[in-house]
Amino acid sequence: MTKPIALVSMPTLRDDVPSFQLALLKPTLERAGYTVVPHSLFLEFSRHIGPSLNRALAEVHMSLAGEWIWTRCAFGDVRPSSEYLSRFHHDLVSITEPAQETPEALVRLRDQACPAFIERVVAEHDWSQYAFVGFTVVFQQMIASLALAKALKARWPTLPIVFGGATFEDDIAAEVMARCPWVDVVHCGDADQTVPELARRVSNRLPLDGLPGAMFRGPDGAVRFNGRAPNLEQMDLTPTPDFDEFVALHDALSLGTGASIQLPIETARGCWYGMKNHCTFCGLNRQGMAFRSKSPAQVVDMLKVLARRYGTRHFNAIDNILAPEYAEHLFGVLAEAKTDLQLHYEIRPTVSHEQLKAMRRGGLVSVQPGVESLSTHVLTLMKKFTTGMKNVELLKWTAYYEISNAYNLLYGFPGETADDYVEQARVIPQLLHFQPPYGMVKARPDRGSPMYEAPTEQKMGSLVPTPVYQHLYPPDFDLSRISYYFEDTRTNVPPPEAYEECLSLVDEWTARWKDSHRPTLTSFKTPGSLSIFDARRGKTVATRFDERAAELYEFCADARRTVDVVERFGEDRTWLDATLAEMLERQLLLELDGRYLALALPVNPNH
């Protein structure tokens, strides 16, 4: 009889979200006749060190503390902890403070809590019962996975260890195979079609020659690679994910109930926009850029099953971008059914006001829209090919429809000018009543992005792995092959002072949203008049526009080109110029990219 297969998801991950990889691989292998036992060990670790510290470490910061704490278990002493603590002091304080800890707590984790956790995990389960142990690796799971794999191999030398997951593209996979002899196989690419055959061969100790996706050692010890597994073209073939183990363990560890969990779903892979224009900073997708999506009908069926099985209505699509047809066909069906599902999606910032309205009716409550900048010039340089004004419109309508909007502003694209930031510093103070960005950060040449792949063309100069990797891996690792984050010597960017005003305005914006009294700018309409209440800067300033001026303001609810405004209201040009000037002066109307946009949010939610 074939032995069961263990699938492991290691720390350091948030404890309120299941591993989607475990949830998908389990039914994929079960369909092929295998018994699969998932182990969400990241949950057990959260319990081991306390949820607040775990949550703090699960956020990815440039100190990669969620990886560093496992270095002693995986490799022994890489470098003295004092060097790491002093080099990343500021970052580590910001990670540990919310958990009411100090950076020194991380040294205790590295030296005591993490080794104790590995020992416990090895001792508590009978790993020898499994045909092999598969580790799925994303984000900050690499070093913890290497640590447990090493301990398992030391205890059961013949137990095969298989790694896979989105982390593994060729270089990273090859480096792990070269430096970590306790890893037997690394799978690269989509696992859906190849993993059942991989399981058959590994379980039966058969050679892996010719199997796409498999990187392994031949009888001579040399690493062999059969090339990346092909992309799964038909997403409808993927099974409904199985979160049973996560939900049961989450409950058992008293980390919350099923209903409080936001379940990840996958309805598409790749990026239809990136296939045409790969955003220069984007390291997602890599060789999986080709866009594929599930049929809307199958997504509805999947939501039905998951909502029933787990008693939740909160779903987070892990897709990189919303499939264009979902706006109408998925959200239309959900709106028609009047369900109370709540969905999160990543979207292109170019979705229209009407599309947002329709999707909100269908349950879209949260988006990650890839805003990235409020300057059309900077957006063009990063190949976003949208406009600053389009992005502002998106901020407006997501605010109006109460759709939570998670976005960043990026800077530092070669070719941008100081004026691009003077312009954004003019715009930002007018937007305080819209949701602020998480922050404004320098664009990075992440592995797989055009900035990384073509640094000369992108004017990024030379790339070196960020220094944190020197603290994560022993000296025999080739850091340029294992790293995901890099530093560069980009040229053709303005001096640092050019960004200062925008950076501090964004900080201020974020701080204002943490106030108990958030900034507001609202309007209400009565027959023939529009009253506007501006409380963006403390005290409320009221303004009323009557008749033609009220019509003009309403006409600009969606951004209007100057030419259209003049055509509609230009019969009295002197009046028009004076009225526009007053609206602009009061910052109730924004002029950007040759268009006008009314900034106030109507109090009536049904427009």
Ligand code: SF4
């Ligand atoms: S940033 Fe978003 S839109 Fe651009 S290529 Fe990446 S996934 Fe696609």
